[in-house]
Amino acid sequence: MATLTIILTDGPYISECAEMAVKIAKAALVHHRVNIFLYLDAVHIPKGGQNPVHFVNIGRLFEELASNGATIRACPRCAAARGYQAAEGVCQEYLPGIRITSLYDLAEMLKESDKVIALSR
Amino acid sequence: MATLTIILTDGPYISECAEMAVKIAKAALVHHRVNIFLYLDAVHIPKGGQNPVHFVNIGRLFEELASNGATIRACPRCAAARGYQAAEGVCQEYLPGIRITSLYDLAEMLKESDKVIALSR
Amino acid sequence: MEHNRQLHSDAKGSRVDIFLLTKSPFSERARFCMRLISRSENAVLYLAGDGVYMLLEEALENLPLNRIVACQEDLEARGVQAKDKTVVPVDFYERLVEDAMNEESKLYAF
Amino acid sequence: MEHNRQLHSDAKGSRVDIFLLTKSPFSERARFCMRLISRSENAVLYLAGDGVYMLLEEALENLPLNRIVACQEDLEARGVQAKDKTVVPVDFYERLVEDAMNEESKLYAF
Amino acid sequence: MRSVFYMLDAAPYGSEKAYGLLNAAAVSIKMNVIVGLYADGVYLALAGQDSRALGVPNLSDIIYAYPEMRVIAHEPSLAKRGLFSQSLIERVELVDDEKFIEEAVASDSVIAL
Amino acid sequence: MRSVFYMLDAAPYGSEKAYGLLNAAAVSIKMNVIVGLYADGVYLALAGQDSRALGVPNLSDIIYAYPEMRVIAHEPSLAKRGLFSQSLIERVELVDDEKFIEEAVASDSVIAL
Numbered sequence: 001m002a003t004l005t006i007i008l009t010d011g012p013y014i015s016e017c018a019e020m021a022v023k024i025a026k027a028a029l030v031h032h033r034v035n036i037f038l039y040l041d042a043v044h045i046p047k048g049g050q051n052p053v054h055f056v057n058i059g060r061l062f063e064e065l066a067s068n069g070a071t072i073r074a075c076p077r078c079a080a081a082r083g084y085q086a087a088e089g090v091c092q093e094y095l096p097g098i099r100i101t102s103l104y105d106l107a108e109m110l111k112e113s114d115k116v117i118a119l120s121r
Numbered sequence: 122m123a124t125l126t127i128i129l130t131d132g133p134y135i136s137e138c139a140e141m142a143v144k145i146a147k148a149a150l151v152h153h154r155v156n157i158f159l160y161l162d163a164v165h166i167p168k169g170g171q172n173p174v175h176f177v178n179i180g181r182l183f184e185e186l187a188s189n190g191a192t193i194r195a196c197p198r199c200a201a202a203r204g205y206q207a208a209e210g211v212c213q214e215y216l217p218g219i220r221i222t223s224l225y226d227l228a229e230m231l232k233e234s235d236k237v238i239a240l241s242r
Numbered sequence: 243m244e245h246n247r248q249l250h251s252d253a254k255g256s257r258v259d260i261f262l263l264t265k266s267p268f269s270e271r272a273r274f275c276m277r278l279i280s281r282s283e284n285a286v287l288y289l290a291g292d293g294v295y296m297l298l299e300e301a302l303e304n305l306p307l308n309r310i311v312a313c314q315e316d317l318e319a320r321g322v323q324a325k326d327k328t329v330v331p332v333d334f335y336e337r338l339v340e341d342a343m344n345e346e347s348k349l350y351a352f
Numbered sequence: 353m354e355h356n357r358q359l360h361s362d363a364k365g366s367r368v369d370i371f372l373l374t375k376s377p378f379s380e381r382a383r384f385c386m387r388l389i390s391r392s393e394n395a396v397l398y399l400a401g402d403g404v405y406m407l408l409e410e411a412l413e414n415l416p417l418n419r420i421v422a423c424q425e426d427l428e429a430r431g432v433q434a435k436d437k438t439v440v441p442v443d444f445y446e447r448l449v450e451d452a453m454n455e456e457s458k459l460y461a462f
Numbered sequence: 463m464r465s466v467f468y469m470l471d472a473a474p475y476g477s478e479k480a481y482g483l484l485n486a487a488a489v490s491i492k493m494n495v496i497v498g499l500y501a502d503g504v505y506l507a508l509a510g511q512d513s514r515a516l517g518v519p520n521l522s523d524i525i526y527a528y529p530e531m532r533v534i535a536h537e538p539s540l541a542k543r544g545l546f547s548q549s550l551i552e553r554v555e556l557v558d559d560e561k562f563i564e565e566a567v568a569s570d571s572v573i574a575l
Numbered sequence: 576m577r578s579v580f581y582m583l584d585a586a587p588y589g590s591e592k593a594y595g596l597l598n599a600a601a602v603s604i605k606m607n608v609i610v611g612l613y614a615d616g617v618y619l620a621l622a623g624q625d626s627r628a629l630g631v632p633n634l635s636d637i638i639y640a641y642p643e644m645r646v647i648a649h650e651p652s653l654a655k656r657g658l659f660s661q662s663l664i665e666r667v668e669l670v671d672d673e674k675f676i677e678e679a680v681a682s683d684s685v686i687a688l
Contacts, residue, residue, distance in 0.1 A: 002453050009595065009688050011132060013202050014162045015477045016401045020374065027449040039688070040595050041135045044165060044203065052202035054519045059204065077598075081134050081173035082165065083180065107602045110576050115452055116684040117461040119374060121477050123343050130482065130575050136590045137291045141264065148339040160575070161482045175632045198485075228489045234463050236342055237571040238351040240264060242590050266586045266615050267656070270471050270501040271574060277563055292589035295618055298657040315628035319588050321621035321635075321662075350572055376473045376502050377543070380584045380614040381687060387676055402476035405505060408544040425515035429475050431508035431522075431549075460685055 002114040003033040007106070008042035012058035015121040018045055022061045024117060025070050035109040036065070038074040038098075043082055046074065046091075046098040059095050066097025073109075074100045123235040124154040128227070129163035133179035136242040139166055143182045145238060146191055156230040157186070159195040159219075164203055167195065167212075167219040180216050187218025194230075195221045258284045258308075260342050262351040264291035267299050271352040278350060279305050288338045289313065294322050311337060368394050368418075370452045372461040374401035377409050381462040388460060389415050398448045399423065404432050421447060465494035467569035470503035474521045475513065480506055483575045484524045491530040496565055499535040499554065502543075507535045509549035525553050536562045578607035580682035583616035587634045588626065593619055596688045597637045597644075604643040609678055612648040612667065615656075620648045622662040638666050649675045 006025060010017045025034045038045055050059040066072050076086065079100045084091050086100035094100070110116060127146060131138045146155045159166055171180040187193050197207065200221045205212050207221035215221070231237060259282040265271040272293070279285045285306060289296055290313040296302055297312060312324050313334040324330045331337050342349045369392040375381040382403070389395045395416060399406055400423040406412055407422060422434050423444040434440045441447050452459045468487045474480035480503070487495050499506055511522045525533055534555045540546055550556075557565070566572050581600045587593035593616070600608050612619055624635045638646055647668045653659055663669075670678070679685050 002455075004449075004453060007686065007688070009592070011162055011165070011203070013199075013478055016374070016475065020400060023445040024449060027445040028453065030446075030449075032449075032453055039599070040591055041132055041162065044132070047204040049204040049206060050202060051204070051206070053198060055202060056517055077174060078134070078595075081171060081176060082132070083168040083170040083172070085170060085172070103598060103602045106599060107605065110579060110603060110684070111606060113576050113684075114455075115459045116576065116579075116686060117372065117452075117459065118686045118688060119461065120688055123345075125339075125343060128573065128575070130479070134591055137264070137588065141290060144335040145339060148335040149343065151336075153339075153343055160486070161478055177630055199482075224485060224489045227486060228492065231463050231466060231490060231571070232493060234571075235345075236349045237463065237466075237573060238262065238342075238349065239573045239575060240351065241575055264589070266589065266618070268615065274469075274471075274500065274574075277559075278567065281563060281567075292586045292615075292618075295586065295656070298661065300657065315630075316588070319624060319626035319629040319631065319633075320586075320618065321623035321625070352574060374476070376476070376505070378502065384582070384584075384613065384687075387672075388680065391676065391680075402473045402502075402505075405473065405543070408548065410544065425517075426475070429511060429513035429516040429518065429520075430473075430505065431510035431512070462687060 001032055003035065003112055004028045005035040005037065005109045005113040005116045007037050007039060007118040009040040009120040011041040011044035012050065013052060013055060017119040017121060018058045019056065021119055022065060025065050029068055029070060034070040035113065036070055036072045037106045037109055038072065040078050043074045043079040043084060046094040048093055048095050063095040063097055072098040073105045074098065075103050076100050077103065122153055124156065124233055125149045126156040126158065126230045126234040126237045128158050128160060128237065128239040129166065130161040130241040132162040132165035133171065134173060134176060138240040138242060139179045140177065142240055143186060146186050150189055150191060155191040156234065157191055157193045158227045158230055159193065161199050164195045164200040164205060167215040169214055169216050184216040184218055193219040194226045195219060196224050197221050198224065256346055258286060258347045260286050260288065260347045260349045262288045262290065262338060263293035263296060265352055266292040266295050275350065275352040276305065279307065282306065284308060286341060290316050294320060297322055297325055297328060366456055368396060368457045370396050370398065370457045370459045372398045372400065372448060373403035373406060375462055376402040376405050382406065385460065385462040386415065389417065392416065394418060396451060400426050404430060407432055407435055407438060463493065463570045465569040466490055467496045467498055467566045467572045469498045469500055469572055469574040470506065471501040471574060473502040473505045475516065475518065479575055480521055481519060484521060487531050488524065488528050491528060495531050496569060497531055497533045498562060498566060499533065501539050504535045504539045504543060504545060507540065507545065507550045507554040509551050522551050525551065534562065534565060576606065576683045578682040579603055580609045580611055580679045580685045582611045582613055582685055582687040583619065584614040584687060586615040586618045588629065588631065592688055593634055594632060597634060600644050601637065601641050604641060608644050609682060610644055610646045611675060611679060612646065614652050617648045617652045617656060617658060620653065620658065620663045620667040622664050635664050638664065647675065647678060
C-alpha cells in the first residue's frame with residue numbers, strides 16, 4: 001500500500017480537473033492511501049447544494065471519496081478569502097468529510113506520499 | 122450617457138480580473154450606465170462572508186458597485202451548478218444587490234450597450 | 243476635456259480603436275490583439291495587469307500606435323519600467339473609460 | 353498482474369517514467385512534458401482530457417515512448433481517432449494508477 | 463450593439479469555456495452572431511464528437527442547433543494543429559487569417575471569454 | 576517524498592498562481608524545495624517589485640523570506656521575454672534548458688499548479 005496525493009487548484013465545472021481527480025482517486029483507493037489537497041479555487045469543490053443540470057455533481061463525488069477513505073483537506077487562507085469559514089476544521093457550508101485545516105497539511109501529505117499528481121487547467 | 126457592459130468569468134482572488142472590473146466600473150459609473158454579467162466561475166464573486174487576509178474584499182467591492190447603480194446579474198446555470206440557489210433572483214448566500222437571473226440578460230445587456238469589456242485570465 | 247481633445251487630435255480618420263490588454267505578451271490573446279493593432283489606422287493601447295509586460299517587448303515599437311498608456315500600480319508591482327513614450331497617468335482607469343466610452347471610439351479588450 | 357509484467361517488460365533500466373498529460377499540445381505544460389519524455393530512457397505516456405489532442409501531432413511519433421495510452425471517453429467526446437499504436441483500454445484510470453503507483457516508476461503529471 | 467464576435471481560444475471539453483461561449487452565443491442570436499474559433503478553439507471543429515461516455519453536453523450539437531450562429535475557424539490555427547487532415551464539422555466555415563481578423567473588426571464587439 | 580520541484584509557468588500578480596505556489600513552497604522547506612520559473616513564470620525574477628499601490632503581497636519578498644527555497648529560472652524563457660536586459664532578483668539562479676530539466680528530473684516530484 002502506497003500513498004498518492006492529488007493537488008487541485010480549479011473549482012468545480014470550470015475544468016475537467018476535479019472529475020479526473022475523482023476517477024484517479026477512485027482507482028487508487030482500491031489498493032492505496034489517497035490524499036487530496038484543495039488549493040486556490042479548488043476550495044469551492046466541497047460546497048454544498050451543487051445542482052448541475054448537464055454535468056455530474058462534483059461535490060457529491062468528493063463527499064463519496066471522503067467516505068470511501070480519501071483524506072481531503074482544504075487550504076484555510078484560500079477558503080476564508082472565498083467565504084468559507086471553519087470552526088476546528090469544520091465548515092458548515094461544506095459537504096461532510098472534507099475539512100479546512102492548514103497549508104502545512106499539504107507539506108505533510110507530500111512528505112508521506114510516494115506519488116503526487118497536480119491537476120490544473 | 123452611454124452603457125458599458127462588463128463580462129466576467131473568473132472567480133474572486135484567483136485572478137486580477139474582478140478587481141480590474143471594479144476599477145473600470147467605478148470610473149464608468151460617474152458618467153455612464155454599467156452592467157456586469159457574472160458568468161462561469163464569476164458567480165462566486167458575490168458570495169457573502171469573504172474574509173481575505175492580504176487582499177481587498179472583492180465581494181464588498183461588488184456590493185458597493187451595485188449600491189452605486191451598477192446592474193449586476195449572475196448566470197443561473199453556472200450559479201446552480203456551483204451551489205447558489207435563487208428564489209425570484211435572490212440568493213441568500215449572495216451579498217445584497219446582485220441577482221441571479223437569466224443568461225438572456227447577457228444578450229439584453231449587450232444589445233443595449235455601447236461598449237463591452239470581457240475580462241478573463 | 244483637454245484629454246478628449248487629445249483623443250480627437252490623434253485621429254487620422256474619424257474612428258479611434260482603443261485596445262485594453264491585460265494578458266502577457268506570449269498569450270494567444272495578446273498576439274491576436276497585436277494583429278488587430280497592426281491593421282488599425284488609429285490605435286491607442288491601454289496596458290493593465292500582465293499586459294504591462296508588453297513594455298518589455300521590442301515588437302511594440304513597430305506597431306502603429308498613437309499612444310500607449312500603462313497602469314502605474316500594475317507596473318510597480320511587477321517591477322516593469324515604462325518606456326519614454328509610454329503615458330503613466332495617475333488616473334489610468336478614468337482615462338481608459340473616457341477614451342473607451344467616446345462615441346468615436348471602438349473598444350477591444352483582451 | 354499481467355499488466356504489471358507488461359510494465360516491467362517495458363523497462364530497459366529499472367525505472368519507468370509515467371507521464372500523465374491532460375493539456376493540449378501547444379500549451380507550455382505539454383511542451384515541457386515532451387521535453388522530459390525526449391530525455392527519458394523508458395517512458396509511458398497517458399493521455400487524458402485535452403491531452404488526447406496530442407494524437408493529432410506527428411511529433412509524437414518521434415518521441416521515445418514505450419507505450420501511449422489514451423482515455424476512451426476523452427477521445428470520443430473530442431472526435432479524436434486513436435492511432436494504431438495507441439492503447440485505448442476500457443479501464444484507463446485503473447491502468448494509470450497501477451503504472452503510476454508502481455515502486456519502480458516515477459510519475460509526472462502535466 | 464447589433465453584432466457580436468465571440469472568440470473561442472480554448473479547447474472544448476477540457477474547460478467550461480467552449481460550452482459557456484456557445485451558450486452565450488446561442489442567447490445572442492437576435493443580434494448578428496459570429497463564433498470565431500482561434501488557437502485551441504479550432505479543436506471544436508473536429509467531426510464525430512460523442513460526449514455521452516464523458517457525461518457532458520455535445521458541443522458540436524449546439525452548433526447545429528443554432529443555424530443563426532455563424533461559426534468560422536482560423537485556418538492557420540487549424541493547420542498548426544494538424545486538423546486539415548481530419549474530418550471537420552460542415553457547419554464550420556474555414557477562413558484565412560485576414561478574413562478572420564476582418565470579421566472580428568466588422569462586428570460591433572469582440573468578446574473573448 | 577524528500578524533494579519537490581514546484582514549477583511556476585504563470586506570470587505573477589495577474590493570477591493567484593504565483594502567490595499560491597510560493598506559499599506552498601514555503602511550507603515545504605523541510606523537504607528540498609526548488610521553485611522553477613518557466614515560461615511566463617520567469618517574470619517573477621524582475622527586480623524592483625513594489626506591490627503596495629496594487630494592494631497585494633510582494634512576491635519577491637516571499638522569495639527573500641525563505642532562503643531554504645532554491646529558485647531557478649529557465650534562461651530560454653527569460654531570453655524570449657526580453658528579461659536579460661532587465662535587472663533581476665539576485666536570489667534567482669539562471670540555468671539553461673538542460674540544467675532546468677535535470678533539476679526537475681532529479682527531484683522526487685514535479686508540481687505545476
